[in-house]
Structure formats: C-alpha cells, structure tokens
Amino acid sequence: MLEVRNLHVHYGGIHALHGISLRVPDGQIVALLGANGAGKSTTLRTIMGLVKPSAGEITLNGQSLLGLRPYEVVRRGIAMVPEGRKVFVNLTVAENLRLGAYARNDPQQIEHDLHDIYALFPRLAERQTQRAGTLSGGEQQMLALGRALMSRPHVLMIDEPSLGLAPVLAEGVFRKLQELNDAGQTILLIEQNARAGLSIADYAYILETGDVVLEGPAQELAQMDAVRQSYLGVR
Amino acid sequence: MTVSLFFQHLANGISLGALYALIAIGYTMVYGILRLINFAHGDIVMVAAYVAFYGAAMYALPWWLAFPLAILLTAGLGMIIERAAYRPLRGVPRIQLFTSAVAVSFLLENLGIVVFSGRPKAFPRPAFLDKPLHVGDVIIISYTPVAVAVALILFGGLLYIVHRTKVGMAMRALSKDIETTGLMGVDTDRVIMIAFAIGSALAAAGGILLAIKFPQINPLMGVVPGLKAFIAAVLGGIGNITGAMIGGFLLGIAEIMIVAFFPQLAGYRDAFAYTILIALLLFRPTGLMGEVEPEKA
Numbered sequence: 001m002l003e004v005r006n007l008h009v010h011y012g013g014i015h016a017l018h019g020i021s022l023r024v025p026d027g028q029i030v031a032l033l034g035a036n037g038a039g040k041s042t043t044l045r046t047i048m049g050l051v052k053p054s055a056g057e058i059t060l061n062g063q064s065l066l067g068l069r070p071y072e073v074v075r076r077g078i079a080m081v082p083e084g085r086k087v088f089v090n091l092t093v094a095e096n097l098r099l100g101a102y103a104r105n106d107p108q109q110i111e112h113d114l115h116d117i118y119a120l121f122p123r124l125a126e127r128q129t130q131r132a133g134t135l136s137g138g139e140q141q142m143l144a145l146g147r148a149l150m151s152r153p154h155v156l157m158i159d160e161p162s163l164g165l166a167p168v169l170a171e172g173v174f175r176k177l178q179e180l181n182d183a184g185q186t187i188l189l190i191e192q193n194a195r196a197g198l199s200i201a202d203y204a205y206i207l208e209t210g211d212v213v214l215e216g217p218a219q220e221l222a223q224m225d226a227v228r229q230s231y232l233g234v235r
Numbered sequence: 236m237t238v239s240l241f242f243q244h245l246a247n248g249i250s251l252g253a254l255y256a257l258i259a260i261g262y263t264m265v266y267g268i269l270r271l272i273n274f275a276h277g278d279i280v281m282v283a284a285y286v287a288f289y290g291a292a293m294y295a296l297p298w299w300l301a302f303p304l305a306i307l308l309t310a311g312l313g314m315i316i317e318r319a320a321y322r323p324l325r326g327v328p329r330i331q332l333f334t335s336a337v338a339v340s341f342l343l344e345n346l347g348i349v350v351f352s353g354r355p356k357a358f359p360r361p362a363f364l365d366k367p368l369h370v371g372d373v374i375i376i377s378y379t380p381v382a383v384a385v386a387l388i389l390f391g392g393l394l395y396i397v398h399r400t401k402v403g404m405a406m407r408a409l410s411k412d413i414e415t416t417g418l419m420g421v422d423t424d425r426v427i428m429i430a431f432a433i434g435s436a437l438a439a440a441g442g443i444l445l446a447i448k449f450p451q452i453n454p455l456m457g458v459v460p461g462l463k464a465f466i467a468a469v470l471g472g473i474g475n476i477t478g479a480m481i482g483g484f485l486l487g488i489a490e491i492m493i494v495a496f497f498p499q500l501a502g503y504r505d506a507f508a509y510t511i512l513i514a515l516l517l518f519r520p521t522g523l524m525g526e527v528e529p530e531k532a
Contacts, residue, residue, distance in 0.1 A: 048418065074420035086415040088408045095404055102405065103420030151420055 001025050002047070002078070002155045002188065007056035009042055009210075016042045018210040019056065024155055029177065029187045031197035031218065033231060034207035040190045041083055043207075044157050048080050049073045060154065075103045077154030083163060083190075085144040089133030093124055096132050096143055100150030110150070117146040120176070138169035145176065149185075156180070157188045162196060174200050194231035198222045206231065239372035244495040245488065250379040252487025253386035254448065257441030258464030259471070259479040260393065261313075261434030267410040267474035268430055270329060274336040275316060276438060277461015278343035281454060283309040283439030284358065284446040285351050291359045298361040306439040313435025314428050322424060347454030358450040382444050389437055390480055396433070397476060406430055410474065459505060463490075466512045472525025481523065486511070 002024040009017040017039050024030045032040045045051045047058055049070045058065045065073055079100075088096050097117060101110045118125035121142045127135065132143055141161060148156055158177070162170035170193070178200050181187055191197030198204055201218040206227065214221065221227050258280055265273045286308050290301030320335045364378040397403040405426045408416040417423045445460055446452050467486040471478025486508060494501045515522065 050414065050417075069422075070414075070417040071420050071422045074418065080418050082415055082418060086412055088411050088415070090407060090411055091404065095407075098401075099404055099408055099416075099419045099421070101420075102401065147419070 001061060002186070003057075003059045004043070004047065005057040005059075007043070007046060007058065008054045009039075009046055009051055010054045011042075011051075016210055017046070017053070020205075020207065020210070020212045022205050022212065022215075024186060024188045025203075026154075026186050027181075027184055028202040029181050029189060029200055031189045031191055031201035031204040032207060033191055033194045033197050033204055036192065037209070038207040039210040040207055041159055042210075044080060044159055044188070044190060047073070047078065047157065071103065074151055074153075077152075079148035079151045079153035079156055081144045081148045081156070081158040081161065083159035085137075085140045087132040087135070087140045087143050087147070089131060091132055092129050093132055093135070093143060094128040096147050097124070097150050100147035101152075103151060113150060113152065117149060120179075121146055138165055138172065141165060141169070141173055142176070145173070149180070155186045155188060157190075159190045160192060161189070162191065162193050170196065194227070195222075198232075237372075240495075242370075242373045243375065244491050246373065246375045246379050248488035248491035249484060250382045250444075250448070250487075251491060252467075252484035253382050254441045254444045254460070254483075255464045255467045255487050256480045256483025257386055257389065257437045257444070258460060259467040259483045260390075260476060261438045262465050262468040263471070263473055263476055263479040264406075264430050264434045266468070267476075268406065268413075268427055269321065269332070271321065271332050271336060272465070273434075274333070275320075275339035275343055276434070277457035277459075277464070278340050278347070279309060279313060279316075279435050279438050279457070280442035280445065280461060281347060281452070281457035282312060282343060283442035284452045284456065285347065285356075285454075286439075287443045287446065288356060288358055288452060292356075298359075302443050305443060306436050309439035309442070310432040310436040313431040313438075317428050317431040322427075344454055344458075351454055353454060355451045355453040358446040358452050360447050360450050364447060378447060382448070385440060385444065389440055393433065393437065393476065402426060402429055463505075463508045466508050466515075469512060469515055470522055472522030475522070475524045478522055478524035 004020065004022045006019045006021055007017050008019050020039070020043065022030070032043060034040050042051060046053050047065065049065070049068050049072070060076055060078060065076060068076065088099065091099065097114055101113070104110055123139055124143055124146055127139070132140065135143060161173045165173065174196055177187060177189065189197060189201065198218045198221060204215065204218045204221050205212050206214040214227065258276065261276050262273060265271055283305050287302055287305035290296045290304055291298055296304070316339055320339045321332060324332050324335055364376065364381060366377040368375050368377055397406060405416060405421045408419070409423060409426055413423055442457065463486060464483065467482035468479045470486060471480070471482025490504060490507055493507050494504055
C-alpha cells in the first residue's frame with residue numbers, strides 16, 4: 001500500500017500542498033480529482049521524488065520514500081506516466097519500452113513482459129521499430145503506459161491520461177486501465193475529467209487548492225450533490 | 236598542383252580532421268545532454284597531452300602503456316569536472332553553467348602553467364610513427380594511417396555504445412528529456428558522468444595525436460584545437476555525434492586544402508575556421524546534420 005500522510009509542499013513562496021493524506025491500497029484504483037492547480041500533479045511529483053516536501057511522510061508498504069531520487073523510487077516499485085506522455089520521440093517504440101525496464105536485471109523476464117505489452121497494445125507491436133515521434137497521440141499514451149508497466153511497478157501512477165485525446169481514445173485508455181486493474185495492478189490516477197475518473201476508481205480524493213476537501217468510495221462521491229454540481233457539471 | 240601532391244594534402248587533411256573529430260565529439264555529447272558548451276574541453280586535450288608526456292618521458296613508460304593510461308586518467312578528470320563544477324548547477328539558469336565552464340577552463344590553463352611550467356616541452360614521438368610510406372607517388376608518414384585508424388576504431392566503439400547498449404539508450408533519452416529519463420529508473424547523474432568520461436577519453440586520444448603531430452606541448456595548446464573542434468561540432472550539427480565526426484574531417488581537410496591551393500593565405504589558416512563558423516551561424520545554424528528543436532531550459 002502506498003500511503004501519504006500530512007504532506008506539505010512549498011514552491012518558493014507558494015504553499016502548494018497543505019498537508020494532504022491519502023492511501024492507495026493494493027489492488028485498487030484510486031483517483032485524485034480536482035481542477036487545474038489543485039495540487040494533483042504536485043502530489044505525484046512529490047511521491048516520485050521530483051519535488052521535495054517541506055513536511056509529511058510517504059511510505060510504500062511501510063517503508064519511507066522520502067529523500068529518494070526518482071530512479072530510486074522507481075526501483076522501490078512506483079512508476080509514473082507523466083502528464084503529456086513524454087515518450088522519447090527520438091527512440092523507437094521498442095527502445096522506449098526497454099528503457100522502462102532499465103532498472104531491471106532479468107533479461108528473459110523483460111522479453112516476456114515485452115511480449116505481454118505488445119499483446120495488450122497490438123498497435124505498439126506493429127510499430128516497434130518506428131520512432132515514437134511518428135505515433136499519434138493515442139498511440140503515444142499507450143506507449144507511455146506500456147513503458148511504465150515495463151518496470152513492473154507495485155503502484156502505477158498516471159497523470160491526466162485523457163489530456164489532449166479525443167473522447168473515444170480517452171475511453172480506450174480508461175478501458176485498458178480497468179483491464180490492468182482487473183489483473184491486479186494497483187493504480188493511482190489523476191484526472192480533471194471527474195466523471196471518467198470516478199467511473200473506474202474504487203476510491204477517490206477531491207483536491208482544491210492543496211487540500212483534500214472530499215474523499216470516499218467513488219460510487220458514493222458520484223452520487224453526492226456537491227460533487228455532481230462542481231465536478232460533474234450536473235445542476 | 237600534381238595529383239600526387241593533392242593526395243599528399245588530402246592525407247594530411249584527413250589526419251588533422253581525425254583529431255578535430257575526436258575532440259568535437261566531447262563538445263557535441265555534452266551539448267546534446269546538458270545544452271552546455273563545455274569550454275574546458277580544449278584544456279582537457281592539453282591535460283591529456285601532459286599526462287602522456289609525464290608517463291612516457293618522465294617515468295619512461297612504453298607508449299602503449301603511457302597513452303592508454305593518459306586516456307583513462309583524462310576520462311577520470313572529465314568525471315571530476317562534471318561532478319564538481321556542473322552537477323551542483325543542475326536546474327539553475329544555464330548562464331551560470333556556462334560561467335562555471337569558463338572558470339574550469341581558466342583553472343586548468345593556469346594550473347597547467349603552475350604545475351607543468353609555461354615553457355613548451357618536447358613530446359616523445361614513438362619512432363614507428365615517423366616511417367615514410369610510399370603509396371604510388373605519394374609519400375606519407377606512418378602517423379597518418381595510424382591516426383585515422385585510431386579515430387575510426389574509437390568512433391566505431393562510440394557508435395556501438397550509443398546505439399547498442401543500455402547506457403547508450405539512456406544517453407539518447409537524456410538528450411531529449413532528463414526528468415522523464417529519471418522516471419524510467421535511470422540514474423541520470425551517473426549516465427551524464429559516463430558521457431563526460433567518454434567525451435574526455437576521446438578528447439584525450441585527440442590530444443595525444445595532436446602532441447604527436449605537433450610535438451611541442453604547452454599549457455595553452457588545447458585552446459585553438461578546442462575552438463576548431465567546437466566549430467567542427469557546429470558544422471556537423473551540434474548534438475549530433477555522426478555530425479561531429481563528419482564536421483571534424485571536413486574542417487581538417489578544408490583547412491589543409493585552403494593552405495595548399497592558396498599558399499599566400501597560409502597566414503589566415505586559423506581565421507578560415509572562424510569564417511566557416513560565422514557563415515554557418517548566418518546561413519545554416521543547425522549545421523549539416525542538426526535538427527531544429529525548441530530550446531530546453
């Protein structure tokens with residue numbers, strides 16, 4: 001289980017996270033919802049070690065992740081699909097995937113996982129020798145997802161997978177996440193699109209300007225009037 | 236000009252170009268990853284020549300031990316410079332990184348004057364590099380093919396590392412996006428350090444070839460070849476390794492040919508390289524093989 005307790009982050013003079021706490025139990029999809037600037041990405045970046053918190057605790061299965069550098073966090077079992085996908089456009093599809101397995105030392109198992117990824121995303125298999133820069137946005141999102149899975153993460157974190165994708169493609173991404181979760185993958189998902197996030201999540205947290213203002217099982221949140229009016233656009 | 240004389244000059248140009256190309260790769264690798272012009276790179280060339288000199292002349296080591304040892308030690312120096320002068324400045328505005336590079340350059344040059352003394356020293360040329368070789372009518376000394384062979388072997392090794400190994404793949408990823416490369420579980424600082432080691436090792440090989448070609452070494456000997464290798468890197472398209480190799484050979488050949496065809500311009504030999512740089516910046520700033528890409532912070 002990934003656990004964040006009372007996390008504070010300051011960017012220069014800005015107090016970006018005001019002591020948020022959240023838990024990602026094994027086998028669940030947990031969604032972190034909220035508007036732009038609410039602190040969702042900052043939370044993920046702090047977990048990865050890209051941002052230093054000013055106070056608080058982050059643990060994975062009881063072991064602290066504080067003070068680790070991003071590559072060390074990956075080696076502990078957390079992978080992040082960054083916002084905007086950030087595939088390596090100058091590398092081939094296959095190289096992008098292999099890079100995701102950089103920290104691993106089990107070549108045979110890596111080949112095996114590579115086949116699994118290609119089975120999960122047949123489009124990537126067709127394009128393995130192409131440069132990632134030639135892929136469409138949806139394909140790049142699949143590649144970014146596959147690349148993160150190649151590290152065999154205990155917890156997979158995804159920042160705004162639907163960003164910049166046509167609704168039908170975004171839906172495809174959410175379906176894949178659901179499939180992965182059905183196979184046992186623990187996922188921490190960030191979404192601006194609360195409806196999509198709540199539809200696949202087990203549990204959700206709603207952030208507003210650096211505070212968790214609401215949390216609960218996703219289905220319950222989806223029924224609450226406050227959530228429906230502010231985040232689902234229902235009046 | 237007779238045909239044989241032309242080939243004589245061509246051989247000369249190629250061996251000079253091999254040297255520029257070896258040094259140019261270090262500029263292009265560091266620029267590709269950190270967007271930094273490593274101003275100290277030319278001085279690394281000088282240090283390598285001195286280390287080889289001390290090994291071969293003072294400690295009387297055979298050249299086949301002294302030269303590889305100098306290359307190894309210089310690679311270590313490149314790693315130390317990266318660790319001490321560049322890594323602490325990750326994430327600060329790039330102008331500070333540039334200033335640090337200039338400082339390292341001055342430090343090496345002045346340390347060189349203090350430690351090695353400013354007086355030029357005679358570099359011990361291995362005798363087997365002075366044999367005349369007859370190729371048809373053309374007479375070249377054995378240094379020329381050896382220099383070219385050394386350069387080609389090192390280029391082959393470099394291309395293998397960059398395109399066929401895991402660490403090379405990480406280097407190519409780093410050149411696009413350092414932060415995301417870290418998210419792949421890559422210890423980015425370590426890979427950057429390896430890139431500095433490789434660039435410095437190649438520059439060291441270039442420095443030793445330079446010291447053999449012009450066997451008088453002094454603490455400022457790296458400045459002008461360093462600048463020219465930098466121009467070669469820009470000519471090939473800075474950030475592009477193959478480009479740096481091609482740029483190095485082109486610049487070496489062009490420089491020799493201009494003197495050969497226009498002996499009255501011999502005094503402007505160095506100015507020629509700078510003219511190429513200015514023309515490039517005006518008409519083709521991305522060089523021969525460079526790509527246009529947005530500036531990265």
